[in-house]
Amino acid sequence: MAIKELMRIVQHNEIAENIFRLTVQGKLTKQVHEPGRFLHVKVSEGTTPLLRRPISIYDVDHEKKELTMIYRVEGQGTKLLSTRRVNEKLDILGPLGKGFPVEKAVPGEEALLIGGGIGVPPLYNLAKQLVKKGVKVTVILGFQTESVSILKEEFEKFGDVYLATVDGTIGTKGFVTDVIQMMGIKPDITYACGPKPMLKALKEQLPNERLYISLEERMGCGVGACLACVCKVPNDLTGYKKVCSDGPVFQAEEVVL
Amino acid sequence: MAIKELMRIVQHNEIAENIFRLTVQGKLTKQVHEPGRFLHVKVSEGTTPLLRRPISIYDVDHEKKELTMIYRVEGQGTKLLSTRRVNEKLDILGPLGKGFPVEKAVPGEEALLIGGGIGVPPLYNLAKQLVKKGVKVTVILGFQTESVSILKEEFEKFGDVYLATVDGTIGTKGFVTDVIQMMGIKPDITYACGPKPMLKALKEQLPNERLYISLEERMGCGVGACLACVCKVPNDLTGYKKVCSDGPVFQAEEVVL
Amino acid sequence: MSMLNLELPGLTLKNPIMPASGCFGFGKEYAEFYDLSKLGAIMIKATTLEPRYGNPTPRVTETPGGMLNAIGLQNPGLDAVLTEHLPWLEQFDVPIIANVAGSTVEEYVEVARKISAAPNVEALELNISCPNVRHGGIAFGTDPSIAAELTKSVKSVSEVPVYVKLSPNVTRIVDMAKAIEAAGADGLTMINTLIGMRFHMHNAQPILANRTGGLSGPAIKPVALRMIYEVSQSVNIPIIGMGGIETADDVIEFMYAGASAVAVGTANFIDPYVCPNLIEALPERLKKLGFSHISECRGLSWKNSK
Amino acid sequence: MSMLNLELPGLTLKNPIMPASGCFGFGKEYAEFYDLSKLGAIMIKATTLEPRYGNPTPRVTETPGGMLNAIGLQNPGLDAVLTEHLPWLEQFDVPIIANVAGSTVEEYVEVARKISAAPNVEALELNISCPNVRHGGIAFGTDPSIAAELTKSVKSVSEVPVYVKLSPNVTRIVDMAKAIEAAGADGLTMINTLIGMRFHMHNAQPILANRTGGLSGPAIKPVALRMIYEVSQSVNIPIIGMGGIETADDVIEFMYAGASAVAVGTANFIDPYVCPNLIEALPERLKKLGFSHISECRGLSWKNSK
């Protein structure tokens, strides 16, 4: 169940250009199990910006009651968030949404995890849970350029990690789709999170049935009430799914990108 | 000349119920000489509240480059101000307005300083300057009740201090005007700061020519441009004075209360 | 004894707090956070005759102290509301105010007739900010005679009292209110959103796919208060006020201006518990201000000065 | 080469930044902070025929992301403006836009005739949000034909181009703009303030002595942008945009919407240096966005999408 809590910041630091790692502590942690769900964070104490910001859960430590997020400073909201300091309280609503279905992978199978840019973090706890379950994990991470490439070492604990950068400063020059082709990777099941063009390309390249993708959309409520974050579903003109509550993770076939 | 500076908070603590003492450091201090001028303080970092808050200068320390204010938490703005911590920067515009005319008191004369409530603080630096000049200072401080009575000891360094409280919990029960009458005080010159009813009563009780009063009015710009803070002048239907730039201190005859 | 209970046409309210239409769906999501029976009433999402998908995304963006939305009347259509959503809400002891929308008078009438017959619908709220397809897409709510005609037509078929929701995007809100009162409305709700826009820095395009959107949140509060102040002195039907309400003081300020009850919209997105929190905070705040019942606050700003 | 210079009817601007009327007095106070010659232009405080005291205090209060003012046209009157304030401003190399106000068409005409002849007044700005005493106090700016008549009368006597300042408190801003353009206006300035109110918690009374006030500041920015977007596509005269501008990005956003230049009001109160700071920040920001001159931004939101 989602709750709203003033969580204490226990760690907050810049891990790459404009990318921050934020750990908060509180009892909300108890509710967090499935990887890929998100927190709705109130970044301002006043009325500007007015709305919360959705940030995925990177990892959870139930013993320490800690949740970690990794976020990129994009605009006003995340910029303000980056100024919040250790021991301050952060107003967090969560966990929200439906995450990656770990249960769809069978022990012994090969899972491919594909992250693009700031879509990489939510795959971390997923990889952890898959490996624990006995699923073999391969990871492809795509970035614009080396200075914003993150978490390679962290994922290497779980399996093979391939990098792609648009400018070729690290890893393969090109996109994650190029890596799949070059390496001839044929996964049993795929989980992906990243920009829409990447997800579209994956949807065309890989079998859809066992492809799970995490979408982003501008949100109002984050809980399914305001219909800000909808996406279309196949063959139904008035049908829709809500990214915040039906997702953010969908089976690729469920949604029209 | 007024300047705008991010001044560093060097001290900030609650000295009585909801009353705070705030010391800031910076080069703006150099501009502060006349007592009774004010600072226009940006309390929020965002857009709510939008406007600055006028707070009088309590004291100045040119050597340490420090300015001290004493303020009461009234509403949203001062409440927010009270949460700002040592070493944070505060956006301050000032010094603004015209203060108490120390030069109007002649050495050897008797000056009466009357403060009501949160109108007391700006008299502190005035008393200091008058005493330094050789003017004899008597102080009457009026408060609602003992728990919000402040600065008695501080003023006792400069001369006799009388207290009045509305509920009689400390000092004379009643108003500052009652003290003047009871004690038969006949000052050569009077300086006063406090709520409008108090200033009105003083204007009726004391000779106006050498009575200087500090007014309060809701402000926009604080520098004389927006005409938010006007008060009427005698015998002139369209004439006016601006509290922020012609005042806040006026000779009692100059303005209609 | 409750300090908060109220009677309005068709509505017996435990308290004056209700979620505003479009900001609470059909209640399901917020029922995860608290018992909906706590609420004074619930204004459900606008319902049209047929299901609608609404506008493309992005549908929301932000502005200083506010947000813009262009959801565009997405809703499952009258049938689904009647067979699924309203029956689900029957488990709660709370009156439902059904927000009715359409593109033609006929559509409004059809929706109103059927939805007003639902057992837990105690009042209708006519959303007259919708574009009128017969009049070149100009909103019903911008012309007093069109709004009055619509009100009259709906009133003639509704089984429950009809509240009309005023758009603030008009020159003379009082003229609108008077025309709607004369047409038989039982109450008014106000204000709907102001029309606004934002643009992307990097490509100069409107941020919302629909280009314009409705401004809601604290930014519009002073405009709502002004309009309620003017309208409440000019009509004899009650007003449910809304526009940027976040705190108990906001609720009381709307009552002072002339509202009889209030609705809370955008604030639900920031704090899902805002409505029950307001209901809990109000009695103490009222006592501190010297009131023994919330109804004493109503119109105090102009009752006092007369 | 400057990236910021512009030509508008009557105005050769070093840059598109000017303080908005009523937020900068007659310049004296801000001249203590910086050289006024840096500014694109200065819109001086509204001037009426006779001196006016304006409204009682309190004249300002705050709202989330905005402020309300009810200064009420306080000004020293035409003669003092002509003999004191305008001559004092001649020391600066900056065009003056004189904001003209009145209670009757005759008063506007009289002020416009004389003030437009002052050597440093390069344009007039007609403040049509004033109450019209001949029409029951309803503002000139809420009826297209009254606004057009006023524009025509002033235009016939003015020695400099006439800009008309639109009120946002209308149902159809485009109709107003078109009527005013047809009446001969050389440009538009928009928007003036939205009407709003706030009430005291402790006594329920309006905070402003005048009861209602004009809402300005960031809160109104999305409304200003929407109106400029609509009007700029419907008329062929330039628009000076305003309403909540605080940052260089705000300036560019107003240009995208369709403004040719901008005015900064409330932000001066928060930061007296805001205008020179914007002028300094703009070139770098424009370069970063890929523009070589500010005029390239104008109307890009709708030029692109056609």
Ligand SMILES: Cc1cc2nc3c(=O)[nH]c(=O)nc-3n(C[C@H](O)[C@H](O)[C@H](O)COP(=O)(O)OP(=O)(O)OC[C@H]3O[C@@H](n4cnc5c(N)ncnc54)[C@H](O)[C@@H]3O)c2cc1C
């Ligand atoms: C389910 C979900 C999970 C996310 N997880 C992460 C994460 O783990 N790490 C991370 O860095 N970012 C994540 N994002 C993106 C993050 O929410 C945005 O970067 C952030 O909202 C930007 O806010 P801003 O004020 O800094 O930017 P602005 O551009 O100023 O924001 C303006 C508005 O647009 C919205 N917005 C802007 N970009 C996005 C976006 N990409 N998706 C949704 N709304 C957006 C904002 O919420 C805000 O309402 C996630 C988004 C979603 C929907």
Ligand SMILES: Cc1cc2nc3c(=O)[nH]c(=O)nc-3n(C[C@H](O)[C@H](O)[C@H](O)COP(=O)(O)OP(=O)(O)OC[C@H]3O[C@@H](n4cnc5c(N)ncnc54)[C@H](O)[C@@H]3O)c2cc1C
């Ligand atoms: C020249 C001058 C000097 C002052 N010096 C001091 C001082 O040394 N210590 C101190 O505690 N207070 C002082 N005040 C009063 C102080 O400015 C207000 O208490 C403060 O602005 C309240 O802000 P708020 O947001 O907490 O209250 P709110 O009531 O929420 O404020 C709402 C609005 O009203 C204005 N306002 C409220 N009360 C006053 C007031 N009394 N005078 C002017 N504007 C007001 C605020 O600035 C704001 O715009 C001074 C006021 C003036 C004009």
Ligand SMILES: Cc1cc2nc3c(=O)[nH]c(=O)nc-3n(C[C@H](O)[C@H](O)[C@H](O)COP(=O)(O)O)c2cc1C
């Ligand atoms: C996302 C969103 C959707 C809305 N949908 C509707 C709607 O369907 N029908 C309606 O009458 N008003 C709708 N509104 C307007 C609100 O009911 C309310 O009038 C307005 O938002 C002002 O209140 P607030 O500032 O508390 O949000 C919507 C508002 C928002 C923010």
Ligand SMILES: Cc1cc2nc3c(=O)[nH]c(=O)nc-3n(C[C@H](O)[C@H](O)[C@H](O)COP(=O)(O)O)c2cc1C
């Ligand atoms: C205190 C104040 C006084 C104003 N006086 C005038 C005026 O005399 N004439 C006028 O046309 N507009 C006047 N305005 C409106 C501004 O010029 C401007 O149109 C409005 O404030 C919106 O811009 P902003 O949000 O940048 O302040 C005034 C605004 C304020 C805040």
Ligand code: FES
């Ligand atoms: S954000 Fe409100 S429904 Fe998804």
Ligand code: FES
């Ligand atoms: S506050 Fe603007 S003139 Fe005094």
